[in-house]
Amino acid sequence: MTPTLQTFSARLRDFISRAAPRTERGFNALALELFALQFDANVPYRRFCAARRLAPATVEHWTRIPALPAAAFKEYEVTCLAPTERTRVFHSSGTTQHHPARHFHSGASLEVYEAALLKWFHAQVMPPDSSGRALCLTPAPEQAPHSSLAYMLGAIRNALPPGAVAFAGRLARSGAWEVDTAEADRIVHAAVAAQTPLVVLGTAFGFVHWLDTLAAGGVRHSLPGGSRVMETGGYKGRSRSLPQSELHALITERLGVPAEAIVCEYGMSELSSQAYATVGTTAELRAFHFPPWARAQVISAETGALVDEGETGLLRVLDLANIFSVAAIQTEDLALRRGNGFELLGRAALAEPRGCSLLAVA
Amino acid sequence: MISMNLPNFFLADLGADAALTPGTITEACATLRRNREHYLQGRSTGGLIRLLCEVAENWLQPDYPLRQRALEEGPATLGFSAPTLARGLDACFRQFTPEQFHALLTQELGHAGRLDGFSATSDEDRQRRASLARGPELLAHIAAGNLPVPALMSLALGLLVRSAQFLKCASGTALLPRLFAHSIYEADAKLGACLEIAEWAGGHELLEEALFAEADCVTATGSDETLAAIERRLPRRARFLGYGHRVSFAYVTAEVLRGAGAQRVAARAAADVAAWNQLGCLSPHVLYVEQGGTPPEQFSELLAQALDALEAVEPRGPLSPAEAAVIASRRSFYEVRAAHSPETLHWASQGSTAWTVIFEADPQFQASCLNRFLYVKLAPSLTQVLRSAELVRGKVSTVGLAAPPERARELAMELARWGVPRICPLGEMQSPPLAWRHDGRPALADLVTWTDWET
Numbered sequence: 001m002t003p004t005l006q007t008f009s010a011r012l013r014d015f016i017s018r019a020a021p022r023t024e025r026g027f028n029a030l031a032l033e034l035f036a037l038q039f040d041a042n043v044p045y046r047r048f049c050a051a052r053r054l055a056p057a058t059v060e061h062w063t064r065i066p067a068l069p070a071a072a073f074k075e076y077e078v079t080c081l082a083p084t085e086r087t088r089v090f091h092s093s094g095t096t097q098h099h100p101a102r103h104f105h106s107g108a109s110l111e112v113y114e115a116a117l118l119k120w121f122h123a124q125v126m127p128p129d130s131s132g133r134a135l136c137l138t139p140a141p142e143q144a145p146h147s148s149l150a151y152m153l154g155a156i157r158n159a160l161p162p163g164a165v166a167f168a169g170r171l172a173r174s175g176a177w178e179v180d181t182a183e184a185d186r187i188v189h190a191a192v193a194a195q196t197p198l199v200v201l202g203t204a205f206g207f208v209h210w211l212d213t214l215a216a217g218g219v220r221h222s223l224p225g226g227s228r229v230m231e232t233g234g235y236k237g238r239s240r241s242l243p244q245s246e247l248h249a250l251i252t253e254r255l256g257v258p259a260e261a262i263v264c265e266y267g268m269s270e271l272s273s274q275a276y277a278t279v280g281t282t283a284e285l286r287a288f289h290f291p292p293w294a295r296a297q298v299i300s301a302e303t304g305a306l307v308d309e310g311e312t313g314l315l316r317v318l319d320l321a322n323i324f325s326v327a328a329i330q331t332e333d334l335a336l337r338r339g340n341g342f343e344l345l346g347r348a349a350l351a352e353p354r355g356c357s358l359l360a361v362a
Numbered sequence: 363m364i365s366m367n368l369p370n371f372f373l374a375d376l377g378a379d380a381a382l383t384p385g386t387i388t389e390a391c392a393t394l395r396r397n398r399e400h401y402l403q404g405r406s407t408g409g410l411i412r413l414l415c416e417v418a419e420n421w422l423q424p425d426y427p428l429r430q431r432a433l434e435e436g437p438a439t440l441g442f443s444a445p446t447l448a449r450g451l452d453a454c455f456r457q458f459t460p461e462q463f464h465a466l467l468t469q470e471l472g473h474a475g476r477l478d479g480f481s482a483t484s485d486e487d488r489q490r491r492a493s494l495a496r497g498p499e500l501l502a503h504i505a506a507g508n509l510p511v512p513a514l515m516s517l518a519l520g521l522l523v524r525s526a527q528f529l530k531c532a533s534g535t536a537l538l539p540r541l542f543a544h545s546i547y548e549a550d551a552k553l554g555a556c557l558e559i560a561e562w563a564g565g566h567e568l569l570e571e572a573l574f575a576e577a578d579c580v581t582a583t584g585s586d587e588t589l590a591a592i593e594r595r596l597p598r599r600a601r602f603l604g605y606g607h608r609v610s611f612a613y614v615t616a617e618v619l620r621g622a623g624a625q626r627v628a629a630r631a632a633a634d635v636a637a638w639n640q641l642g643c644l645s646p647h648v649l650y651v652e653q654g655g656t657p658p659e660q661f662s663e664l665l666a667q668a669l670d671a672l673e674a675v676e677p678r679g680p681l682s683p684a685e686a687a688v689i690a691s692r693r694s695f696y697e698v699r700a701a702h703s704p705e706t707l708h709w710a711s712q713g714s715t716a717w718t719v720i721f722e723a724d725p726q727f728q729a730s731c732l733n734r735f736l737y738v739k740l741a742p743s744l745t746q747v748l749r750s751a752e753l754v755r756g757k758v759s760t761v762g763l764a765a766p767p768e769r770a771r772e773l774a775m776e777l778a779r780w781g782v783p784r785i786c787p788l789g790e791m792q793s794p795p796l797a798w799r800h801d802g803r804p805a806l807a808d809l810v811t812w813t814d815w816e817t
Contacts, residue, residue: 044698044701044702047701047702048697048698048701050701051697051700051701068698069691069694069695069697069698071691071694071695071698072698075698075699075702076698076702300683300686301683301686301687301689301690301691301715302680302681302683302686302690302714302715303713303714304690304713311683312683312684313683313687314687314690314691330694332687332691334683334684334687345684346684
């Protein structure tokens with residue numbers, strides 16, 4: 001690893017810790033600097049830029065930095081890290097993919113990941129000085145070493161007092177994630193008995209699995225005031241899928257957490273920062289927002305230009321915390337532009353063409 | 363959309379929001395049966411053919427009001443540009459000639475008079491036999507939404523076998539069948555009274571059960587799951603003809619790519635990709651190219667130019683953001699691959715998703731995301747191509763072939779042995795003749811029931 005990437009990490013961690021305001025010039029300078037470093041150190045990214053005939057010398061604004069398609073993480077080693085420096089790899093989730101995306105990390109890159117995720121999580125979901133407890137519906141990171149989500153929840157656990165965070169997820173024999181619903185119920189009962197607010201964190205399919213069990217047993221929990229829910233991710237065929245509004249209504253009905261205390265998280269293994277949206281609040285807050293060190297743009301799939309307010313396109317993210325891979329990433333997620341943020345609509349690759357096709361072949 | 367200058371004659375005329383009930387369907391079916399008995403059963407084959415040809419001739423006239431209306435309303439409701447629609451409709455209606463109908467009847471029934479009365483081929487005559495074919499009294503069609511012409515063909519064939527017909531269209535796709543039915547109604551109101559067109563979202567069980575309870579035969583086009591779901595719900599007495607989704611590809615030999623031929627071949631391939639925006643089962647996903655003529659990479663570039671030229675005169679038309687996103691994401695994927703390997707190349711329309719050509723040396727069959735997105739792949743030999751298309755064996759509809767006459771027969775034999783039901787010249791993949799056997803099944807013969815008379 002080049003010392004300059006490390007120097008950059010130190011500066012970005014400083015930027016994160018101060019939660020520096022979004023000054024356009026400051027962000028732009030950091031983005032261009034990181035682009036130059038990654039262009040040098042990341043071979044697949046440099047090849048991609050070269051094919052587009054773009055290089056640091058010809059790019060003057062962060063919006064012009066070539067965004068690498070997220071799919072590149074499936075076929076190539078999109079990293080600035082030498083093989084010996086890679087101490088951890090996060091894989092994209094999903095059960096049907098032959099080649100999962102791989103995002104390589106080192107000790108240094110994980111430090112940045114943790115700093116970035118904690119700062120924004122504390123600001124958006126659960127303050128660091130909160131006396132409350134948290135229940136994760138995912139497996140613990142020790143059980144799911146390739147999950148960036150489990151790693152994130154592990155980092156949140158490590159930042160809170162011992163015992164404050166519990167994991168009720170586990171691995172089924174197939175390797176798929178499932179929720180130990182009895183354990184989840186036990187933790188909820190304890191929080192209700194002690195009248196301690198509880199933050200419940202999980203994937204949408206984890207929630208559906210648990211809430212369906214509660215509904216089948218006619219159980220309605222009533223979590224104490226101040227409790228919150230953070231829900232993330234799609235279903236990927238692992239539970240019945242239902243519209244987000246129905247999931248949120250079910251959460252309110254079965255856990256007693258009101259809509260304004262439900263937060264949605266958008267994250268992917270290829271990124272180091274997350275975006276959050278708060279359900280049941282103002283239109284501005286209902287949109288997803290990244291922290292000041294990452295920016296989202298919604299790009300017209302048809303023309304490649306930025307879409308106008310309220311229009312639909314593909315989400316592109318520039319994440320300065322993605323120091324050792326690539327900062328500018330073109331996702332396959334369809335989003336609606338909402339102010340500085342976005343509303344999530346779904347995954348383009350799953351959108352079905354209306355013609356005769358046998359998608360299974362792809 | 364309620365028509366201002368067309369009578370409200372079919373259920374689909376009442377608009378997509380018309381509240382249909384099972385009772386409406388049952389009643390419509392009873393009317394259809396009655397009208398068939400009075401107005402259709404006794405018609406002659408010759409008379410029906412004359413009428414269908416006359417209607418088709420109208421549709422081919424640029425100033426025919428129903429055609430004009432299809433081209434005006436079609437782009438917004440169906441998503442095809444007016445020139446794309448016009449080319450597709452012309453290809454379909456040009457097939458409606460007395461000669462083609464005659465060929466269809468003799469191919470399918472052995473004798474053109476079978477539907478009129480007892481008739482016999484000379485062989486049968488010698489054996490003192492004569493036969494008569496009858497179509498189902500009430501024929502129901504469940505049409506897929508991807509393109510409009512198969513439903514028009516179904517209606518024409520149904521009329522020929524004297525069936526009253528109920529055509530159920532997928533949501534938002536009734537426009538062309540409705541206009542076609544109106545053109546028949548205009549030409550012969552009594553025949554029009556033997557047709558019903560309705561539109562509802564597939565899977566509306568109560569409406570469909572009412573229809574299935576009345577139909578003697580049900581045809582359906584759609585995914586394998588849709589077909590299986592329909593077949594499960596049919597009463598035992600109804601015959602079922604299901605046409606599943608299929609894929610197609612093209613095969614170009616080295617010989618036809620020598621000299622100036624390459625450009626002509628590219629233009630024909632582009633026409634196949636642009637027809638119905640590649641959304642039909644007969645549209646090519648992949649074009650396989652042999653080496654030895656114009657290098658395949660160079661041929662891909664010619665194809666890109668041909669698609670670009672076609673876009674100017676026959677634009678693809680706008681897509682929803684979700685459909686465009688599928689193309690954009692797939693293009694991105696190949697852009698990265700192309701940056702890493704000389705064995706992948708890509709060409710794409712500038713500032714739009716109008717057309718895309720991906721060249722890959724790897725012959726592995728790849729399903730396209732369609733809407734004019736074509737794969738060009740190296741063909742070491744037809745045998746190897748078929749090996750790499752093993753995943754879609756039995757699911758292929760058409761192979762568009764560009765080959766010199768001295769090789770064409772041998773290639774056709776190999777394709778036939780592998781199970782391809784239709785082989786046609788490149789450039790005509792989306793223009794099957796009237797007598798085409800859909801998925802290798804008889805066009806008319808599957809519809810009829812026979813009476814044999816041994817004298």
